[in-house]
Amino acid sequence: MSQLLTRAPASGGLPAPVPTGPVRLHINGETQTLQLAPWTSLLDALREYAHLTGTKKGCDHGQCGACTVLVNGRRINSCLTLAVMHEDDDITTIEGLGTPDNLSPLQQAFVDHDAFQCGYCTPGQICSAQGLLNEGRAHSEAEIKELMSGNLCRCGAYVGILDAVSEVANSQGEMVK
Amino acid sequence: MTQTNHIGKAPNRVDGPLKVAGTAHYSGEFNVPHLAYGYVVSSPIAKGKVVAIHADEVRALPGVLEVFSHENVPYLAWFDKSYKDQIAPGGSPFRPLHSPDITFNQQPVALVVADTFELARYAAALLRIDYEQEDHETNLETKRTEGYAPGGGKTGFQAPPPPRGNPDKALKNATHSIEAEYAHGAQHHNPMELFTTTVEWRGDGKITAYDKTQGVYNVKNYLMGVFGLGKDEVRVVNQFMGGGFGAGLRPQYSVFMAVLATLELKRSVRVTLTRQQMFSIGHRPNTLQLLKMGTNPDGTLASLQHHALHETSQFEDYTENIVNWSGMLYQCENVKLGYQLAKLDIYSPQDMRAPGAASGNVGLEVAMDEMAYAAGLDPLEFRLRNYADRDQNVDKPFSSKKLRECYKQAAAKFGWETRTQKPRSMRANGKLRGMGMGGGVWDATQTKSAAKALISADGKLTVRSATGENGTGTYTIMTQIAAETLGLPLEAVTFELGDTDQPEAPIQGGSWTAASVGTAVKNACDALGEKILKLAQKPADSPLKDAKYDEVEFVNGQLRLRLDHDQAVVLRDVLQASGETQLEADSSALPNMLKQQGYSMHSHNVAFAEVEVDEDLGTIKVTRVVSAVAAGRILNQKTARSQVLGSVVWGLGMALMEETVMDHKFGRYVNHNFAEYHIPVNADIPHIDVIFVHEDDDIVNPLGVKGIGEVGMLGVTAAIANAVFHATGKRVRDLPIMLDKLL
Structure with a gap:
């Protein structure tokens, strides 16, 4: 027995991707302005845009904790929050806690x-x-x-x-x- | 006193500071310019075909670069052998994006590539694909009578030995006997790091693939075969791997996808799988085991029969050694072992930590507990009465085996003598208390490896070998071996790994890295040492004149006569006086077959576990574990202990939590994420004691190491299952033991 599995096309064509805009973040004591779309998670902003890859992606769903960073001193899963929500917040990543030569x-x-x-x-x-x-x-x-x-x-x-x-x-x- | 004896000590990991500071670079963390992102689209059906991919709709989105599928993939290698990696099992390897046919749920059917990760993900979600769905079968229960013996199998697979003695007659005449079936569902490796490949386009058709893999050469050879790339056109790098556990032994479709897109777009591309897609890359197979045992009046085993059936895909005969261990762990004259596969519409299983042994061990060691009870014997006493001094499978003595010592030390540490045999006879903290035990055996293997050693005039040593670091401590133990061989402090040595520009090392699995690469590292450093000795002997007044290499030793930065320590030269002085800026030596290492042919070489362990069960709620808490391991010489007490601690955590997960649940209606895993596929968390883990029982073994390899990453997992799951029986009187034979099975 076989059956067909299809999905109807979106009426009026596909919605265009959302445009980017500047987002100002204070990361490890430095202010950075990143050009980000509103759908970019704080985790992806750190890893792919600020190139701070110390913060890890393990599930992208807030289930594993690998992306934990400190926002204004509080620990949060950075995959579950959008970067645009953190304009002017103080974000501390692992790179901000210490360096290989000067560990916390x-x-x-x-x-x-x-x-x-x-x-x-x-x-x-x-x-x-x-x-x-x-x-x-x-x-x-x-x-x-x-x-x-x-x-x-x-x-x-x-x-x-x-x-x-x-x-x-x-x-x-x-x-x- | 020498300060350069490093082997057997407990130095911190040399790569520790990089890992805790977040500066160790995993494969998705290479900042390559002009990078594009690929997002994989997975099939929602288990069997059928793709009839249409409406790719043009998403290609029209700004920022989307291409949609790859079977419709537009260029001509690639035709024959199966081009897709076979070093440990491919028998059959035809899966070819991503090769045809419209769907052979398992979550099969990758397209790759959407865009300028940003978010855009690729968005476009992938919008991509419409029409499927023709056919009836599938994913339930092993329906294949009980359709099992077949695999023909070949992958490297390392050994078909069970033929029966010995007369197992059926011995079982019939046994004083006591048991027969039971044991089962566990599929389990997934779930390393914390997602499978990721960053492919850098270097121009002129040349690429560097930063890939999550346990074998950079395995991936390189695969890419050369599939994409027709020359040796100089592809380099594969993995300096840090965020956990493997077997998931990275074979090249995964993520590296295929990223390389395909890079070569077609002539642009660097990164492909990262989602956690959900991590459940489509291989798993420990759903396995059914039938055990029959009988004892003689004196409590010795009269008969032991172990048969296993597990699932595989429609296209490959995935194999693992499940039952063979049962013929060697205990002394028994009448043994029958059987092993079969059954084909289902699923992806091929893949080696997962202690593959085969972890599964078979649960059947064997829970059955041993049941048999001990049936015979009225303490489970430890029962094992001691059946201790095997020879490997009866091959009729050879063990090169070394201190399992008896493991039993003794672990039982004493655990307080086994306080246990009362009767189930439900112990209580604590208002709960039922149970104590159980189990043990296991794993191969001690050495495979061909090569290494290069270089020393500069200022006495800095660099050693290279294309092995891997997935958390096992490779950087650290190789640094220890190299530093000790040439009498240097750890700080003077740098070990580099995970790059196909380095001498070839085997895939990192089977617990053979320490033995294989370690020996190659030692040999390369010795080859360098011989060169240094020659330089030291050049001056007419050299105190080492006429000394042979085995008459000297490198200690504390000096080269000296073994028998007269005053006859010494300073290593750095020798190098500087030579006028050479750098000395180098290459070497490789092979197992000494001649020396080994008369022996069976294995590591052993035992685990004791205590549980508390809340009788009203059925909740199980593991309160203590003691694990003793005999694995030859331990190179680093700290990293080896961590491997055993981790193994205990794995054993606990297998016993109480881990199962990937298939919805047979859709042929799909339903709990394919970390919220629903449970692995142990910090609060689940009790106090764990690790004991290493030292074995002197110069047969396994010159270093005397047997490997530690897998043996420590054995016994643990069974010990917990047996402890649950002891606590509750309920024998649960299908893992994981969740509370509903106790109520």
Whole structure:
């Protein structure tokens, strides 16, 4: 048995793509004006237009956390928000937290505890952990595990991630138990 | 004391700072000028044909460059062999955009290329395609009686050995016996990085493909075959891979698409698959297993029978070694193993972490638990009574096997002696508590690899080999091996990989990279060392005069006599006095077949797991895991431990969460995203102890390493399943064990 599967053409022709316009973003302390269409996600703006590829795309649907960045200090999935919504916001990506020669405490703790393998989810994990520390909600290992569970790691480096985040949280007097 | 002994220590990853700072470049992250973007359009039907592609409608959109489909793809290679990669199974490899025929759901049917990613995605969504849909079959249950034994199979496939003894008679006469069927659905690799290829158009028909792959040479050879490119016309690069787990062993259609578009448009193109499309590139196959076992009065195995049936595509005989392990993990004189495939209207499965073994291990190790209970024995005691000192499949001794030591150390660490045998006999925190165990075996393999070593006058060493780094720690362990061989600090050594301009290395899989590339790296550094020794012996008063290479050693930046450390020269002085700006040496490594032919070479492991089950809700929480692995020598304690930790996470996912669910009405996976295909998250993972039991083994390879990436996953899934039985008294034989199966 065979059957035909078709779709009718759009009446009045295909809608034209939306035009671009300037969007001013403060990324890692620098102001950049990017020429973007309104449908460009913050994630794609960072990766494909600002060429800051430290922020990763793992699902594009807010399901994996690899694209986590800090917007005005808060952690968000950059794939679930449009760049035009962040005019004049302060955006911090992994590149803004530290450099290979001058790692942030969290970045160093991730290296020391081998809190990653392939490294692809790592920038999102670290930005998420930084956001968690900013929130002041990391009071126990159980809380860290729960509040870091929006960031998937297929290599399964969760034990190291917990150790790394706990170490930094402890050093900042965050942990209660 | 020597500071340049690096092997076996736990240095941090040398590529760690790049990864945590976001400056390691994955294949979609090369900023190539004048880049166009391709977006793949996938078939919504599982079987039939494309009857029309209304490409002109979207071609007319401003910024859309081209729509590629079978209608306009140029003439490409004709014969199947041009499309066969290094580990292609038997059959005809899938040819993207080759014909209007649809042979699986989500088959790529078109590539829309535009100036921006957003535009390509938009145009792809608008592209109208008419299909003629035919009846499909995607349900393995309908093929139970249509299984067939594959003829050939891919590299590394071994048909099960013929039966030994009289398994049926022994089963009939057994004191106790069991028979059960085990099943698991399809599972997908789901590395975090999407399959992406950035192809740079270098002019004159030359391209560089930055491709997500576990084998740059495999992809290069494929592209040369399919597109008729010359050796100098295509370079393939992968310096960092955001996870592979087998998904990148074969060239994926993303690289085909990106290269096709680049060559046709004479412009650089990037193609990135969506997470949904990541479910159309191969998977661990839906598998059914039948186990029969019987015991003698003394608790030894009288008979062991293991038969497996799994799905494959209509066009390829995908094979994996599922049942063979059951003939070697335990001592048994009467064994029958069977293996069959069944064709469905799906894409070909593809090797996924511990392919075959991970599946077969669940059947074998859950059946062993059932058998232990039937025979009234503690599951660990039952395994000890059936310990195999020889590989009976091939009737050879093991080159080394410290599984007994693994059992001992892991059981002690876990506190197995506190376990009471009776199901539902332990409680904690208001929940049922269960303890289970399982173990496994994996191949220790070495394959041909090459490397080049260069040292500059200031003592900086660079070593190159076209292997891969997908998180396993390749950069780090190769740096350790090279630095130790030439007595240098880690900081003086740079290891470069993942580029077809480098000496050839095998695809990165099978847990053979450390053994294969590691040996090549050591050999290249030794070849360089011999050159350095010759230079050091040039001065008439050289303290190393007349010394042979095996009489000297490189330690702490010096070259000295092994037996008289005072007879030494400083390496950098030798290089500078030589007047050479750089010395280099090439070498390759092959397994020593002569030495190995009398042995069976394998790594082993055991895992102990504890679970707590909420009887009212059916929820399962894994509370502890202890994993012990015997895999020869461990090169880096830190990265090896991470691989085992990750393997335990994988085993947990397979036991409790992972299944790609097919809607047979549409022949389509319905949970093809991270919201519905569940992998473990941080909150799911308990405390995990990893134990390495050292084995001295100079037969497997000169480094004595067996590989660690796959063996650690074995045993874990079964241990958890067995712990759930111990906790609840319910034996769940179809994975994953979700709460509905316990209620």
